[in-house]
Amino acid sequence: MMEDTPDAESTIPAERRRRITLTQTRLVPDPIRLARYLRAPELGPTVLFFSGGSALRKTSRALTEFTHNSIHLITPFDSGGSSAKLRDAFPMISVGDLRNRLMALADTALRGNPEVYRLFDTRFPHDASQHDLRHRLADMAAGHDPMVSAVPQPLRKLIRNHLGYFIEHMPLTFDLRGASVGNLILAGGYLNNRRDIDAVIFLFSKLVAVRGVVRPVVDSNLHLSAELEDGTVVVGQHLITGRETPLSAPIRELRLTETVAAPEQLAEVEIDDRTGQLIDQAELICFPVGSFWTSVMACLLPRGVGAAVARAGCPKVYVPNCGEDPEEFGLAPHDQVRVLLEQLRRDAGEDTPTDALLHFVVVDSERGEYAGGLDIPAIERLGVEVIDSALVSEETAPLIEPRRLVELLLSLV
Template identity: 25%
Template sequence: MIEKLGVDRHPRIVVIGGGTGLSVMLRGLKEKPLDITAIVTVADDGGSSGILRSELQIPPPGDIRNVLMALADVEPLLTEMLQYRFNSGTGLAGHSLGNLMLAAMTDIAGDFVTGVRELSRVLAVRGRVLPAAGQAIVLHAEMEDGSIISGESNIPKAGMKIKRVFIEPEKVEPLQEAVEAVRDADAILIGPGSLYTSIIPNLLVPKLAESIVQSNAVKLFVCNVMTQPGETDNYSVGDHLRAIHDHIGEHLFDYVIVNNGEIPPQVQAKYAEEGAKAVHLDLEEVESRGYKVIADRLVLFRTYLRHDAARLSHHIYQLVEGWMKRKG
C-alpha cells in the first residue's frame, strides 16, 4: 500500500481528543499502515484520574491509559488486567490498575511525559501517545446565563446550556513533541469525543491550536453519533462545527465524517431515557460552510452505540491516501 502512495514512509496522522470514542477509533486505525501520534486531553478531574491528579500533582492518567490500551500490542488478558478497576479496598476502590501504573511510572521516570513514553515501550504501543500539555489544566465553562462552572466533571452536570469553555492556566505550554507532530503531519484527525470537555480543551492550548491552523495536513473531524446530555443537547453536526469555530476563530476542517446509518428505535428509546438522541446531519448547512462530508453507516450497537472502528478507519485511510497522492 505504501508504494501506491508514492512515498517511502507511512503517512503521519495526528489524532487529537480524549474519552472512549477516541480509543475505539484508534483500535481500528492501528491496523492501518499509518504512523500514529495521539494527543490526549489533560483536563479530566473526575473519578480515579481526579484523585490521582489531586493527590500526586500529576496530569490525569485516565484518557491516556485508554489510548495506550487501544494502541498496545499485547495479549487481551493483559489489556483486561490494566483496565481492571478495583471495587473494594480502602484507598483502592475506584482506581484502575492502569492508572496506578501510570502514576508509579511517573514517579520512577521523574515526570509524567517520560512515564507515558516508558509505559508505551513496555506495552509495545503502535505509535506515540502524548498529553496535550505536560501539566494538568483546569477547565471552566461560561453558561448561557453568565454563571461559571469549574471542573471538567462538573460541567455536564450543571444542566445548563454552555456558551463557551476556557482553560486555566490560559497560556499553558503544549508539549513540544505534540507541536512538532502536528507540524510534520500528513493528516490531523479530531474527534470523536465529548465536544466541550474532551475535544475543545486540546484546541485551547494556544500554540497547539496555532500549529493545527498553520498545518498543510488534511484535517478531518469525526462527529459524535449521539448528543451528550448537559453538553450538546439537540446539537446537529453543524452545531458541533460551529462550537469549534467559535472557540478557535478559524475554519479548521477539510472533511467531516458522520454516521448516516439508521439507529434502531429501541436503541434510540434507550438513549432518550438518558436525554440523548442521534446527532442530526444538517447536510446543506455543513456543505454551505465549505466542509466536504463523508457519510456512511458507522455505528455498532452492543451495550452502547460505538463507532464501527474498521469501517471508520477505512474511510480515514482512504482520505489520507487520496490526499498523499494529490500532494505527489
C-alpha cells in the same frame, strides 16, 4: 574502490526543498489503498487525533491493523474517578485517558502484553476495606499478586518499582477504593521520573509495543471550566460531561483554570515544541467522535494548537457524534463545526481561511442520529465539504462502526 552515492536529500540544499500542494480525487473508502496499509502497517500513514476518554478505544484497536504511526494528543484535564484522587494527592495531570489509549494501541499478540492489559484495566473494588486494599497493593509491589507475577520480565520489575515508589509517597489518607491499578502504575512512574510524563509513556510504549504515539496535549496540572448560556460556571471535567448532574443550559465557552476551587483563576498554557512538531508531520488531522467539549474542544484550548493546525498541510476532518452526548445539549453538527472553527481561529487568527483549518465533515445521513438534527447545507455554508458515508452498521447503531470510520479516514491519506 566505489564510493557510496549520497542520498537525494543530502545533495539538495535546504533552501531548495519545499512543500507543494496537490489536488487529488479519492474513492472513499479506497480498497486498494487500504490493502496496501494492511500489508505493511509499520509503514502506514501518520494520522493525528485530538481526543480523550474511551470513545476511541475500539477505533484505536482497528487503527493498529492499518498503521503503527498514528498520533494521539490526549486531554489531561480529567477531574473525576481514580484520576481525581491522584490529582488531589499529587498535583499532576490526569493519566487515566493516557492509560486507556496506550492499552488500546498495545500489541496484545506479543508475549506478556495480555497480562499487562488485564493488570492495567483492573480496578480495586469499591466495597473493600482500606486495610485489605493496601495489603493487596503491597503484594503487587512485592510481586506476590498473581496478576503481577503473570507479567514477564523485565516489565514485571518495572511495574513493581513504580508501584513501590507510589506506595512510598502515597498519603496515609489516600483512598484506594475504585482505584485503577494502571493509573497507580503510571502515577508512580510519573513521580519516579521527576514528573516527566514523556519518559514514562516512552518506556511503557516500548515494553508493550504501542502501535503509535500517545502524548498529553500539554503537561500542565490544570482543570476545565465551562460557562453556560444561563451564566452558570461549572468547574471540573467530571461535572461538565453532564453525566453525574445534567447541565442547566448549553455551554457557551470552555476555559482552563488553575484549580477546581477557584474558577476565577483562569490559566493559559502553550504546547511545547514536540507537540508542535507532531502536528506539523501529520498526514491527516482528525477531530473525532467523543465528548465534544471535554475531549475534542479541551485539546484545542492551549496556545499554539490552532496555529499548528492551520500550518499543517494535510486534510483535516471532523467526525460528529452519533447518539447522545450530554455535553452537546442539542448542539447540532453545523453549530459544532462553527464552534470548532471559532476556537481554532482564536489561536490561528480570526482571518484564517476555513480551508486551512477544516476540510471535511464525515456523517452518515441514513443511519446516523445527530443531536439537533443533521443539516448538511448548513455545514457546507461554513465552507466545509461533507462526506456522507455508511458509517453506522446494524450491529453498532446508532453509533459509528469503528472499522468503517478507520477505513474512511485512511482512504483520505
